[in-house]
Amino acid sequence: MNTVLIKNAKIVNEGTIFEGDVLIENEFIVEIAESISPKLSSCKIIDAEGSYLIPGAIDxxxxxxxxxxxxxxxxxxxxxxxxxxxxxxxxxxxxxxxxxxxxxxxxxxxxxxxxxxxxxxxxxxxxxxxxxxxxxxxxxxxxxxxxxxxxxxxxxxxxxxxxxxxxxxxxxxxxxxxxxxxxxxxxxxxxxxxxxxxxxxxxxxxxxxxxxxxxxxxxxxxxxxxxxxxxxxxxxxxxxxxxxxxxxxxxxxxxxxxxxxxxxxxxxxxxxxxxxxxxxxxxxxxxxxxxxxxxxxxxxxxxxxxxxxxxxxxxxxxxxxxxxxxxxxxxxxxxxxxxxxxxxxxxxxxxxxxxxxxxxxxxxxxxKIEKRGFIKEGFYADLVIVNPSLPWNVKKENILAKCGWSPFDGYNFKSRITHTFVNGELVYHNFKVKDIPVGKRLLFDR
Known part of the structure; x- marks a missing residue:
């Protein structure tokens, strides 16, 4: 079982921000609480103190x-x-x-x-x-x-x-x-x-x-x-x-x-x-x-x-x-x-x-996308950790679009995305994308 515990995050969901922990098992969010203790020795722990935990954006x-x-x-x-x-x-x-x-x-x-x-x-x-x-x-x-x-x-x-x-x-x-x-x-x-x-x-x-x-x-x-x-x-x-x-x-x-x-x-x-x-x-x-x-x-x-x-x-x-x-x-x-x-x-x-x-x-x-867009138990673990106080500069070396340029080229952003989870998998961490194309077809509640 793939388990990840995100601790001490400023969790942003449905108009509120609260400090707490989120437990991921395989593809899903299984627990959200003020404090969660890992149940398995194999559980990966990420300390997100000072950072926001937001649902993955849907473009x-x-x-x-x-x-x-x-x-x-x-x-x-x-x-x-x-x-x-x-x-x-x-x-x-x-x-x-x-x-x-x-x-x-x-x-x-x-x-x-x-x-x-x-x-x-x-x-x-x-x-x-x-x-x-x-x-x-x-x-x-x-x-x-x-x-x-x-x-x-x-x-x-x-x-x-x-x-x-x-x-x-x-x-x-x-x-x-x-x-x-x-x-x-x-x-x-x-x-x-x-x-x-x-x-x-x-x-x-x-x-x-x-x-x-x-x-x-x-x-x-x-x-x-x-x-x-x-x-x-x-x-x-x-x-x-x-x-x-x-x-x-x-x-x-x-x-x-x-x-x-x-x-x-x-x-x-x-x-x-x-x-x-x-x-x-x-x-x-x-x-x-x-x-x-x-x-x-x-x-x-x-x-x-x-x-x-x-x-x-x-x-x-x-x-x-x-x-x-x-x-x-x-x-x-x-x-x-x-x-x-x-x-x-x-x-x-x-x-x-x-x-x-x-x-x-x-x-x-x-x-009407099924089980995405929110930090809720039972929803897919599409999650993003944003550090609001970790500046970085946009430059050719860190632009990932195939075209190799950005209208923000040279801009210094004050906030940095440090972790991105897709379906419970940590696919991005500090400027590196892991070679695991784990995207799933979106389904709609209609």
């Missing part, structure tokens, strides 16, 4: 690039980076090559992950203008949800047929997650800047091309359609102050039919950072203004926004170093997301309890 939006784009990343490399960052479960998106828009292609991704993933995994089924029949075959017990791209971010996965959209929204009981940017608005903005600058548009105008208006038009339409059809809607990577008008904090999360996510980069950077970071913070939706960032923080803290995620989407250095129009959007974030939020805690912006709520508890609730 509801990543792009791990496999199959078809593995020069940028793959399930093995990016899940290794995830566990180093305290993310023990991920939900990956369908815009791989080929796109995961049939049940066969979707299942192939699960088969790859079963052999190679260091973190627990689920994969979204992708929607197109003509695959409703395939969407309706999706099993709600072992697939996280349906993903629709309502903006031009992913080329041929754009769903722009209103009749098709309405059919998808009204036909499935599964959670529908959406990327919202209005295609027409973006195209018109781009043509205007091309007239002014030709092919040499400065990156500083990215947030005006993929504008707040483009986001609001698309988000508001998606919400209107969800209300009309009764669909269960989750809106990914919100980025604007104006969109915050669309959401409410007046009902409990469990009763919400429409939920919202914000990503770390939209909480951290603003348009002022394009001058120094350039294409390395080029994302879709774009990072907007400091005022937008302030509004996102306010909505996160008053519970209009329910989840913090990463939209981890690696590209190579060579790809990112191209001109604005050629450089792809997206960047690696799974390794640094949790510590970035702990940095915000040091800055007085968010409590540790709130970080855990938004990165661990709420994704588990929204997707």
């Amino acid at each position: 509801d939006q990543v792009h791990f690039r496999e199959p078809g784009l593995t020069h940028k990343g793959d399930i093995a490399s990016e899940s290794r980076a995830a566990v180093a960052g305290g993310i023990t479960s991920f939900i990956e998106q369908p815009n791989t090559v080929p796109n995961a828009v049939t049940q066969e292609i979707l299942e192939e991704k699960y088969q790859i992950a079963a052999k190679t993933s260091y973190a627990n995994y689920s994969f979204m089924m992708g929607g197109t203008n003509d695959n409703l029949e395939e969407i309706l075959k999706t099993n709600p017990k072992n697939v996280a949800g349906i993903k629709l791209f309502l903006g031009s971010s992913t080329g041929n996965m754009l769903v722009d047929n209103q009749e098709t959209l309405e059919k998808i929204f009204s036909s499935t009981k599964m959670l529908i997650a959406v990327h919202c940017e209005d295609e027409t608005t973006i195209k018109n903005n781009l043509e205007r800047y091309k007239l002014q600058f030709g092919e040499d548009i400065p990156i500083e105008f990215h947030h005006q091309i993929r504008s707040a208006e483009a986001c609001y038009i698309s988000s508001s339409k998606a919400i209107e359609l969800a209300k009309k059809t009764g669909a269960r809607l989750h809106i990914f990577h919100l980025s604007t102050a104006k969109e915050m008008e669309l959401f409410t904090n007046k009902i409990p999360l469990e009763e919400k039919q429409i939920t919202a996510e914000v990503c770390v980069h939209h909480l951290w950077f603003s348009d002022e950072d394009y001058k120094t970071k350039g294409n390395f913070i080029k994302w879709n939706p774009a990072i907007k203004t400091a005022d937008d960032r302030t509004a996102l923080w306010e909505a996160l803290l008053d519970d209009r926004i329910d989840v913090i995620a990463t939209d981890h989407a690696p590209h190579t250095l060579e790809e990112k170093q191209q001109s604005y129009l050629k450089a792809p959007s997206g960047g690696p974030l799974v390794q640094h997301a949790v510590v970035a939020m702990f940095e915000a805690n040091h800055q007085g912006k968010i409590s540790v309890e709130k970080i855990v709520e938004k990165m661990c508890h709420n994704p588990a609730k929204i997707f």
